[in-house]
Amino acid sequence: MSAGADIRTSPETHPLTWRLRGREAVTELADYEALDGYAALRLALTELSPGDVTQRVKDSNLRGRGGAGFPAGIKWSLVPMGADAPRQKYLVCNADEMEPGTFKDRLLLERLPHQLLEGMILTGYAIQASRGYIFLRGEYVLATQRLEQALTQARQAGYLGETILGSGWSFDLFVHTGAGRYICGEETALINSLEGRRANPRAKPPFPQIAGLWGKPTVVNNCETLNCIPAIVRHGAEWFKGLSQGRSPDSGTKLYGASGRVQRPGVWELPIGTTARELLEEHAGGMREGLALKAWLPGGASTDFLLPSHLDLAMDYDTIMKAGSRMGTGLMMAVDDRQSMVSVVRNLETFFARESCGWCTPCRDGLPWTVKLLSALERGEGELGDLEILAQIARQLGPGKTFCAHAPGAIEPLQSALKYFREEFERGIAAPPAAAING
Amino acid sequence: MSTDNLSRPTASLIASDRRCGFVFTDAEREAIEHEIGHYEDSRAASIGALKIVQESRGWVPDAAIPAIGQLIGIPASDVEGVATFYSLIFRQPVGRHVIKVCDSIACFLTGYDELAAALRAELGVEFGQTTADGRFTLLPICCLGNCDKGPTLMIDDDLHGPVEPSGVRVLLEAYP
Ligand SMILES: Cc1cc2nc3c(=O)[nH]c(=O)nc-3n(C[C@H](O)[C@H](O)[C@H](O)COP(=O)(O)O)c2cc1C
Ligand code: SF4
Ligand code: FES
DSSP states (O other): OOOOGGGOOOTTTOTTTGGGTTOSOOOSHHHHHHTTTTHHHHHHHHHOOHHHHHHHHHHHTOBOTTTTOOBHHHHHHTSOOSTTSOSOOEEEEEEOOOSTTOOSHHHHHHHOHHHHHHHHHHHHHHHTOSEEEEEEOTTOHHHHHHHHHHHHHHHHTTSSBSSGGGSSOOBEEEEEEOOSOGGGGSHHHHHHHHTTSOOOOOOSSSOTTTSOGGGSOEEEEEHHHHHHHHHHHHHOHHHHHHTTTTSOSSOSEEEEEEEESBSSOEEEEEETTOBHHIIIIIISOSBOTTOOEEEEESSSTTSOOBOGGGTTSBOSHHHHHHTTSOOTTSEEEEEETTSOHHHHHHHHHHHHHHHOOSOSHHHHHHHHHHHHHHHHHHTTOBOTTHHHHHHHHHHHTSTTSSSSTHHHHHHHHHHHHHHHOHHHHHTTBSSOOHHHHHO | OOSTTOOSSOHHHHHHHHHHOOOOOHHHHHHHHHHHTTSSSGGGGHHHHHHHHHHHHSSOOTTHHHHHHHHHTSOHHHHHHHHHHOTTSOSSOOOSEEEEEEOSHHHHHTTHHHHHHHHHHHHTOOTTOBOTTSOEEEEEESOOSOGGGOSOEEETTEEEOSOOGGGHHHHHHTOO
16 A cells, blocks of 8 residues: 555545554454454444345445446345345355456455455345355465455354354355456356356356355455445445545545556555546656656456546546446556557457457457457558458457457457557558558 | 366376376365365365365376366366366476466566566576476466566465566576
8 A cells, every 4th residue: 555644544534444554454353353343243233134234335325346336235135035035145255356457456355354354244144145255366375364364263253153243143254266267257257166167157147146156146246345345334324425525426435556657556545536647646656757648547458448638537437437438446557658559459458368268259269369460460560451350350249249248348448449549550550552541 | 068178188198097096195185175165065176176186286187187076076077177277277297386477468568578588588488388497387377466566477376576577587596
């Protein structure tokens, strides 16, 4: 966390990271409890019904931090409740963080493991889950150790296990570590992976809330989303809404970040709706000496490029969407003016081609084709018509044309780069006839 | 999802491996049984079981596939399907140390090409290969969640970044 102390002055304004003020991490249960830890859980289990907790989260208008921004409370309220509901229900934390340019969940997992557990136990209570899993990418070794330790401590303290805090509700949590493949982050592929299968996505509907893990109702939420829950339960929906300080109709704070060749790359908890300019110029200190901003991705590889002229936009779901991109994970990536957009896009598409799960043909065959064309353009060996083929592939991999959102995500940086930087791609075509340049 | 994508090894190799047999160590068996206990269905332990074998042997030998299938009660072809799907399950021997170099976009912007060139030169191998002395295997990996410290790589369980190309030699010395 490279933000100055001035912007993290109280738990009221920085619900996700205030416990890290002056500390590298809060890994011990006693330290977390001394910092108001598990207070929200005690409150919920003694004074609130599961429905009250869901209502509070619904009222807070918390939107999922995994990329799509789906309201968490609404997702939970689709889970069957009551005496007729299946006895087994599951909660899964999506901690598979592999979206290129995204480094927020690792911070929470390594440095505030109990906060995630508290968020998960509260969510589990709200949906009356019987078990939870933290789907953690295998490369997050330190996070695995710290979460395992936190789980042991929470079990010993009675926050997990049989009839938690005497409430009559029993719940346990397990860490499940992955073995690679970005597609595991897609929630239905994640469920297949958790079941010990190949991580191919499943058709929706049925949605996981109805039939997910082992066919039972399952909620999958992102790690940062779940980290927001304790403070919402503790301080209330209205307070959470106020955290955006009028910068956005969205509520709460967000872990924003900046990477690329900026002065001080990092991640900061800021009111949701903070502008991209503030992120880049104030928090990241602007571009490195001698470099200028050329383009930026708002939140991960699977978002559309925006331009320097978009920097004053509020980083929230609807504003960035209206500008033709998506906020995604909210960690912006700055492309400087020394970079070739063709090379940048070739790098991005190489990632998407390699990480395709191979289930459906447009994605499995289309993405390697884009890499082939982009590589030729990069070497200056492109052919006339290549840009039209790229644009056509982009259309054929769009929303609704493939089995999951991997391919539509993959073409977002491609289509936007073609829109804003077409001349750079044209320059990669070998000896174009004059007519083609003008036409 | 059963026998598709069975690109390696050939069927006859699998058959001969089956005859060779495969014996779990007590520790492996215990760890896999513990893992099974975390799930409603033992199949869910298939990836964990592969990782447990890999942890103790460095890679997953072909003969381990039917043995894992038998232990957790699923067809060997399903275990093979899983083993070939996930990129961090190694189906051939790797070096004593595995270097995973992030080749995703933030690291690409901050010097991946130079770092990769330095590693290839220092090790004398390409990505996907192991050094002749069996010390290092060089692999690409996607974003390691360390994008503010690019270019980034992992050696075994250790995350390093930013890594200067000129610092590669010294860095590798810590992994004999
Ligand atoms: C290809 C692909 C990869 C994804 N990877 C992740 C991921 O690593 N982490 C994550 O939280 N969500 C990821 N998602 C989004 C999830 O499918 C899902 O929407 C999210 O976990 C829901 O959590 P939320 O509602 O709390 O945001 C991915 C989606 C796609 C299509
Ligand atoms: S779009 Fe790609 S990742 Fe998604 S199911 Fe099809 S092949 Fe798999
Ligand atoms: S892009 Fe290399 S660590 Fe994220």
